[in-house]
Amino acid sequence: MSGMILHEYAASGNCYKIRLTAAHVGVPLERRQYDIMKRETRTPEFLANVNPNGRIPVLQDGDRFLAESNAACFYLADGSDLIPADRYDRADMLHWMFWEQYNHEPNIATLRFWKGWVGLDALTDAQRMQIVGKREAGLAALDLMDRHLDRHRWLAGNRFTVADICLFAYTHVADEADFDLEAYPAIVRWMEAIMSMPQHISLDA
Known part of the structure; x- marks a missing residue:
């Protein structure tokens, strides 16, 4: 490519x-x-x-x-080591990628955007009414990830995959939405493992 x-x-x-x-x-x-x-x-x-x-x-x-x-x-x-060859592992990777866009990103990313770009004082009444629900859903997403990563080094297939990349993107800046990442030791370990990889680049690179 x-x-x-x-x-x-x-x-x-x-x-x-x-x-x-x-x-x-x-x-x-x-x-x-x-x-x-x-x-x-x-x-x-x-x-x-x-x-x-x-x-x-x-x-x-x-x-x-x-x-x-x-x-x-x-x-x-596609075609790289980031995609598992095993049929189940590949589907499990996709499961985490779908879950990220449905359960994780709409809550954590949205709260980050509202706080850091829009400004909480500038939110509409409808948006303000969603804050509590999005925070609860964001906490639930992080808790689920932490429990899974406490038992598994990576999200899918016992290896680093695209699912880890997709979940890392907004998880590692969840503190910008006032989520306390130190409360999730397995997530912290997982993030540190990703950031230590030689191919890793930061958000501001």
């Missing part, structure tokens, strides 16, 4: 997970930045040429555009 373009907002964990996957498989990415706070992904040009859903990240490979971060990670990693 070569000549790929990542349409992104650098501070987003969903964009970061694609950069991190690319780093692990040695695929260079050209990066094109969009300011989501200025609604640059909602322009007629972006909607017509990049993603009609008006969201990033989008991974461009030639004239093909692949939206949804975990799909892009899978695309980059």
Whole structure:
């Protein structure tokens, strides 16, 4: 794979997970930045040429555009050691990737964004009403991860996979949403193992 373009907002964990996957498989990415706070992904040009859903990240490979971060990670990693060969382990990896987008990211990432970018004072009444529920769901997600990682070194297949990358992206910045990661020792151990890998890159790289 070569000549790929990542349409992104650098501070987003969903964009970061694609950069991190690319780093692990040695695929260079050209990066094109969009300011989501200025609604640059909602322009007629972006909607017509990049993603009609008006969201990033989008991974461009030639004239093909692949939206949804975990799909892009899978695309980059397909054929590498990040994808288990065993049928069950591969499905279990996908289970964690689906779970991340349904149970983890909508809570932890959303609270991080509201606090760090929107500002709690600027939230709508409807958003404020969701804070308690999202915090409880975020805590439940971290607790589930910690219990699993207390028994397993990695999330799926007894090895480092794309699932670990996808969950790492927003877990390692959960403290920015006021989640106390020190309360989850197995998660901390897991994060340290990922950050010690030679291919690892940081969010701000």
